Amino acid sequence: MKVLIVKTSSMGDIIHALPLVHDLTGGHPEAEIHWLAEESFRDIPTFAPAVSTVHRTAFRRWRRTPFAANVREEIGALKSALRAADYDAVLDIQGLLRSAVAARWTGKPVTGYTRRTVREPLASWFYDKKLDLPESLGAVRRYRLAAAETFGYAIDEEHPVFALRADRAVALPVTGPYAALAVNTSRDEKLWPEAHWVRLGEELLRRGMRSVIFWGNPEERLRAERIAARIEGALVPERMPLADVGAVLAGARLMVGVDTGIAHLAAALGRPSVGIFVSTPTETLRLIGDGPCLSLGGVGEVPTVEAVLDAADAVAGAR
Structure with a gap:
């Protein structure tokens, strides 16, 4: 099973979505998990070892010159990559119009939120399956429930597990604690x-x-x-x-x-x-x-x- 999680920004929100990766691999050990994130946050999903590929949007930069040749080329390349991945499931937990549109670039059915629970109501028109999960649930719990309902497994709602890894060698000019x-x-x-x-x-x-x-x-x-x-x-x-x-x-x-x-x-x-x-x-x-x-x-x-x-x-x- 190859899945795409769409959570493009912000940094804290992407971090709070990462426990769903641990849940998903527990429910479906065979799952191949890809992520769609804004370019400035592309490193964040990689802290979850099970995320094998991160596709990048650049909406914050693209909107400055939407008709520039390089912008059209980048968008075209992203559309081609998303369609070529041939996903079995696409889940948009961002809930914005731009994230819903990008999710549709996969050419596959997309799961998102209902009109009353999505951040931008117009985004719900782009979803084939809609989850009624209000923001009052809290970010971590809401994202985990969205994935659990989409992919069909149970979670312990009170105890999220991140299981992140940050093992790059970095030279820091400070010694000791x-x-x-x-x-x-x-x-x-x-x-x-x-x-x-x-x-x-x-x-x-x-x-x-x-x-x-x-x-x-x-x-x-x-x-x-x-x-x-x-x-x-x-x-x-x-x-x-x-x-x-x-x-x-x-x-x-x-x-x-x-x-x-x-x-x-x-x-x-x-x-x-x-x-x-x-x-x-x-x-x-x-x-x-x-x-x-x-x-x-x-x-x-x-x-x-x-x-x-x-x-x-x-x-x-x-x-």
């Missing part, structure tokens, strides 16, 4: 104060862990460097592919991060992780993974440094 800090996120209201990060880094150093601080764009790099400059021994690595980021995270003794993909990836990789949420309800979104995780805060709540340190001690035994 280190904590990975995800200090940046896509929206300012999700940020934790820089002074809090400095105090946290200082305390983690006293516990024997240097800080490795991640960034994703020039503005984020400036923030990471400001924080690192005030923490002895802190490191801001050069920008690296997500596959290498995963390898660095897999070697960390601890992850502390705001609501961002890097923090969710570390948790999924089984690292002891603490999530800092200041504008997101932790009842519906929190860190989840194969290792110990704690998520602090909520809408309008700013966790204290002391609370984060206590959580770090709880998940990683830092003291």
